Amino acid sequence: MYPPARAGRAARSPEEKPPRKKKLKAKVGLAEHPQIVEIEVPENELPVWDLDAKLKIVGKRVPRIEGPAKVTGQAKYTLDYTAEDLPGLLYAKVLRSPYAHARVESIDASKAAALAGVKAVVLIDKGQGFYAPEALLDVVSDGPVSHPQDREVIFEGEEVAVVAAESEAIAEDALELIEVKYQRLPHVVDYEEARQPNAPLVRKGGTSNVLPADPQVVGDIEKGFKEADVTIERTLRVPVLLHNCAESHAAVAQWEGPKLTVWASTQGVNGFRDDLAKTFKMDKAGIRVITQHMGGGFGSKFGMQNYGALAALMARRAGAPVKLAYDRHEESLAAGNRPNATMWIKVGAKKDGSLTAIHCRAYGTAGVGRDASVTSIMATVYKCPNVRLEDSDVLTHVGYGMPMRAPGYPQGSFAIESAMDELARELKMDPLELRRKNFVDLPLLALDEMYRMGAEKIGWARRREMGPQSASPIKRGIGMGTAVWGNGAGPPAMSRVTISPDGTVESAMAVQDLGVGTRTLVAIVTAEELGVAVEAVKVTIGDTRLELIAPDSGGSVTALSIAPAIRLAAAHAREELFKQVAPALGAKPEDLISTDGKIFARSQPEKALTWQEAAAKLSKPVSGLGERLPNVAPYGDLPLWGVQFAEVEVDTETGLVRVVKVVAVHEAGRVINRATFEGQIHGGVMMGVGYALLERRAVDKPEGRVINPNLEDYKMIGPEELPEIEVLIVEPINPANNVGGKGIGEPCTVPTAAAIANAVAHALGVRIYELPLAPDRILDALSRQKEA
Amino acid sequence: MSKIKSGKGKVSRRKFLKTAGMAGGAAAVGLLAKGPARAATRAQPQGPGRVEVRLNVNGRERVLKLEPRGTLVEALRDHLRLTGTKRVCDHGECGACTVLINGRAVCSCMTLAVDAQGKKIVTIEGLAQGKVLTRLQKAFVDHDALQCGFCTPGMIMSLKALLDQHPRATAQQIKAAIAGNYCRCGALPNILKAANAAARV
Numbered sequence: 001m002y003p004p005a006r007a008g009r010a011a012r013s014p015e016e017k018p019p020r021k022k023k024l025k026a027k028v029g030l031a032e033h034p035q036i037v038e039i040e041v042p043e044n045e046l047p048v049w050d051l052d053a054k055l056k057i058v059g060k061r062v063p064r065i066e067g068p069a070k071v072t073g074q075a076k077y078t079l080d081y082t083a084e085d086l087p088g089l090l091y092a093k094v095l096r097s098p099y100a101h102a103r104v105e106s107i108d109a110s111k112a113a114a115l116a117g118v119k120a121v122v123l124i125d126k127g128q129g130f131y132a133p134e135a136l137l138d139v140v141s142d143g144p145v146s147h148p149q150d151r152e153v154i155f156e157g158e159e160v161a162v163v164a165a166e167s168e169a170i171a172e173d174a175l176e177l178i179e180v181k182y183q184r185l186p187h188v189v190d191y192e193e194a195r196q197p198n199a200p201l202v203r204k205g206g207t208s209n210v211l212p213a214d215p216q217v218v219g220d221i222e223k224g225f226k227e228a229d230v231t232i233e234r235t236l237r238v239p240v241l242l243h244n245c246a247e248s249h250a251a252v253a254q255w256e257g258p259k260l261t262v263w264a265s266t267q268g269v270n271g272f273r274d275d276l277a278k279t280f281k282m283d284k285a286g287i288r289v290i291t292q293h294m295g296g297g298f299g300s301k302f303g304m305q306n307y308g309a310l311a312a313l314m315a316r317r318a319g320a321p322v323k324l325a326y327d328r329h330e331e332s333l334a335a336g337n338r339p340n341a342t343m344w345i346k347v348g349a350k351k352d353g354s355l356t357a358i359h360c361r362a363y364g365t366a367g368v369g370r371d372a373s374v375t376s377i378m379a380t381v382y383k384c385p386n387v388r389l390e391d392s393d394v395l396t397h398v399g400y401g402m403p404m405r406a407p408g409y410p411q412g413s414f415a416i417e418s419a420m421d422e423l424a425r426e427l428k429m430d431p432l433e434l435r436r437k438n439f440v441d442l443p444l445l446a447l448d449e450m451y452r453m454g455a456e457k458i459g460w461a462r463r464r465e466m467g468p469q470s471a472s473p474i475k476r477g478i479g480m481g482t483a484v485w486g487n488g489a490g491p492p493a494m495s496r497v498t499i500s501p502d503g504t505v506e507s508a509m510a511v512q513d514l515g516v517g518t519r520t521l522v523a524i525v526t527a528e529e530l531g532v533a534v535e536a537v538k539v540t541i542g543d544t545r546l547e548l549i550a551p552d553s554g555g556s557v558t559a560l561s562i563a564p565a566i567r568l569a570a571a572h573a574r575e576e577l578f579k580q581v582a583p584a585l586g587a588k589p590e591d592l593i594s595t596d597g598k599i600f601a602r603s604q605p606e607k608a609l610t611w612q613e614a615a616a617k618l619s620k621p622v623s624g625l626g627e628r629l630p631n632v633a634p635y636g637d638l639p640l641w642g643v644q645f646a647e648v649e650v651d652t653e654t655g656l657v658r659v660v661k662v663v664a665v666h667e668a669g670r671v672i673n674r675a676t677f678e679g680q681i682h683g684g685v686m687m688g689v690g691y692a693l694l695e696r697r698a699v700d701k702p703e704g705r706v707i708n709p710n711l712e713d714y715k716m717i718g719p720e721e722l723p724e725i726e727v728l729i730v731e732p733i734n735p736a737n738n739v740g741g742k743g744i745g746e747p748c749t750v751p752t753a754a755a756i757a758n759a760v761a762h763a764l765g766v767r768i769y770e771l772p773l774a775p776d777r778i779l780d781a782l783s784r785q786k787e788a
Numbered sequence: 789m790s791k792i793k794s795g796k797g798k799v800s801r802r803k804f805l806k807t808a809g810m811a812g813g814a815a816a817v818g819l820l821a822k823g824p825a826r827a828a829t830r831a832q833p834q835g836p837g838r839v840e841v842r843l844n845v846n847g848r849e850r851v852l853k854l855e856p857r858g859t860l861v862e863a864l865r866d867h868l869r870l871t872g873t874k875r876v877c878d879h880g881e882c883g884a885c886t887v888l889i890n891g892r893a894v895c896s897c898m899t900l901a902v903d904a905q906g907k908k909i910v911t912i913e914g915l916a917q918g919k920v921l922t923r924l925q926k927a928f929v930d931h932d933a934l935q936c937g938f939c940t941p942g943m944i945m946s947l948k949a950l951l952d953q954h955p956r957a958t959a960q961q962i963k964a965a966i967a968g969n970y971c972r973c974g975a976l977p978n979i980l981k982a983a984n985a986a987a988r989v
Binding site for chain 2: 061063064066067068070071072073074075076077079080082083084167168169243244245246247248293294295296298327328514515516517675676678679680682683684685686687710711712716718719720722725
């Protein structure tokens with residue numbers, strides 16, 4: 001119904017047939033315990049950058065190539081387009097429902113339409129809920145007056161009307177002139193209340209607000225619990241979070257005849273274009289979507305969504321370019337959120353700690369949207385023969401959920417890791433030992449190594465001296481949790497590398513950089529393969545006109561979907577260059593190598609051409625195309641792993657928790673840029689600390705309104721709350737692709753809150769079953785402990 | 789200041805500033821700036837139409853025709869093409885729009901353009917000399933103190949205000965200087981590293 005939780009993969013698949021196969025050997029895994037594996041790959045595949053690969057740039061710390069543009073204010077984001085760039089640019093503003101549920105009896109926008117400077121007014125006046133932005137043209141009218149028959153708004157912030165005007169101020173003035181008569185209808189914004197049989201229904205024609213998903217079942221839990229010596233049964237809760245990207249959802253649309261260009265803050269230029277094509281019933285070739293610099297997405301910017309649809313619609317209606325940018329209030333109401341959850345979990349284990357059964361029933365709300373599932377992690381993070389996972393979505397009259405950094409996993413992690421710690425306590429086992437007892441069986445798993453490294457770095461042994469017995473009112477504790485996330489990297493992705501006679505290299509691909517360092521990664525992989533410096537590579541990305549397919553960025557798939565394609569493109573371009581310079585070196589093209597900016601024959605390293613000299617022999621630029629080849633089985637399915645340890649101080653007099661330190665141990669196969677890899681982990685941990693201690697969207701039940709739709713009342717961590725973050729990286733090289741890597745964006749935020757909650761429970765000797773671990777909850781728990 | 793546009797009886801921020809600006813209420817707005825504010829005295833009501841506004845931005849005198857309700861961040865971004873200064877919350881909550889006014893770090897979204905007249909305004913675009921970055925900017929690049937980069941200009945301006953006053957600022961002073969700047973990507977650990985490095989040189 002609302003923008004679905006898409007995994008963010010581009011739709012087009014390569015049409016070419018798979019080429020013939022060849023066998024290759026690769027030295028993979030950890031350098032300390034290398035394994036030689038034989039893999040079967042397409043004939044045109046390159047050897048894996050394995051443990052023997054001599055890499056000059058990959059794996060080093062490379063500053064972002066757009067750094068200077070970003071520290072001088074020159075980097076241009078979607079929000080930065082003004083009438084100076086697009087003469088005649090209009091500004092669109094959206095009138096939104098102030099009510100959680102109401103019938104729209106009439107909309108009168110005649111005064112707004114008559115206001116000087118207003119160029120277009122559109123009413124969204126059909127149907128229940130402005131759903132499926134692709135259906136936009138079916139639910140709007142040009143007004144200016146409408147008496148809709150069947151129009152209901154079903155959450156605060158739902159779109160009712162849109163105005164495009166010469167300035168933002170005029171557009172805002174115009175919104176205030178629009179008169180809407182609402183007939184309020186009963187709403188339900190609380191997901192516990194929404195589950196009750198007499199609750200107002202969010203969907204017309206529905207019979208219940210509770211929509212169960214098919215259970216995930218492994219083995220037989222009844223048998224599993226019978227085999228258990230100890231069981232733990234608990235109910236845990238987590239709140240709704242807001243993405244709060246710095247750059248709001250924004251699009252600038254311009255029609256030139258039948259052709260549409262949209263500058264968009266989006267996680268996928270390709271997906272955005274595909275949605276526009278569906279909405280406006282156009283050929284994709286007539287649409288160009290551009291994203292050069294972007295101020296974050298975190299899962300909230302997949303697809304065209306309402307902001308893209310409305311920007312393009314208003315531009316068409318007004319016959320002028322239109323910018324539509326959400327303000328922070330709109331961003332908080334109608335741009336996605338991370339669903340909350342109530343998780344009942346039961347875990348059984350034998351005396352030796354081996355798990356026998358996990359059963360979880362969870363429900364959460366993605367507001368009027370779908371997919372609040374949280375249990376998937378419980379099936380994969382530890383080895384357990386009997387698992388039953390039951391998720392339900394609960395519909396409420398609140399803005400829709402969107403994927404948010406590892407959708408479902410941080411929620412589920414809090415439940416399973418809390419249960420594991422309590423199980424350890426029952427079993428009188430060390431919590432870390434309990435985890436070690438329950439490894440999954442997978443090849444190239446470096447988890448044991450990661451537990452060891454992390455435990456040593458945090459000083460796990462110090463744990464014994466910590467806890468509630470301390471005489472000080474400040475109690476200290478250490479906790480941990482395990483990260484896992486599925487590896488979604490793979491085809492399709494297409495790259496083009498061009499070498500020009502002046503020696504410049506262009507690496508192009510229709511991928512976008514959300515701020516994670518993708519642009520720099522493109523340069524690094526190109527430079528490494530060609531043996532030139534990063535500075536020699538000009539990166540062209542973020543434009544569908546390139547016609548070089550790349551995945552939408554989400555699910556930690558981007559880097560390792562594109563990097564193997566870039567390597568192939570660079571290798572093909574190099575082959576062309578070698579063909580043309582081989583005569584000058586008196587060698588065969590296949591004997592040439594290119595490294596450190598020089599080209600020479602293997603047998604005659606002293607007779608070398610510089611990169612510039614070699615390129616000068618080209619009569620015209622040469623290009624190579626590279627296509628992402630399929631993952632090598634079974635390595636492509638290996639999840640991404642991590643372990644995090646947190647040390648906390650809890651002030652038992654004020655209830656304040658301070659996270660002193662987080663040790664984050666992560667693997668993602670081969671690391672391409674150590675700087676941005678670490679940056680991802682810093683970000684994941686920071687979000688996790690906020691999840692544990694501060695963040696929650698609050699909705700007033702009687703009025704059905706979000707009461708903290710701003711950056712003052714919605715609390716995120718700042719420098720004062722920032723713990724010391726120590727990042728440890730292990731690199732078990734993974735031969736699934738020619739780069740040897742996986743991904744990192746999501747796993748680094750999965751276990752942070754769980755590890756902090758476990759540390760707090762260790763410090764206090766009492767556990768809090770609900771995030772965030774706010775002072776009132778800490779003090780409540782302590783007073784209950786005293787009574788007991 | 790809540791901003792329910794369709795609700796009756798609510799005051800939008802723009803409306804508030806409009807009223808405040810016309811009534812010479814700049815002092816009230818100025819109080820929301822970082823650090824001690826000096827109450828502006830402005831007896832003459834202005835507007836509501838466009839008026840001439842003279843701004844000294846990055847050493848250049850600029851003459852604009854603006855509605856008096858317009859904020860400084862709007863003037864910079866929409867009229868002077870200085871889009872390095874970001875508008876994120878528009879309510880003085882996030883620091884992304886931080887500029888220097890007479891050397892102080894100020895949220896340009898909480899400052900009326902008319903009230904910035906006669907003062908020296910410095911934006912992120914005013915720091916580097918051509919392609920030569922300042923020490924602080926270079927430290928940001930070298931320490932990877934940015935990810936999406938949207939909070940970066942505000943972070944740098946807040947830190948510049950501090951380091952101009954206290955070139956050898958302590959780690960605690962640095963934290964305090966950017967306590968009002970939010971970063972969602974997680975560049976914060978490296979921002980602190982970069983700022984500390986710039987302060988120690």
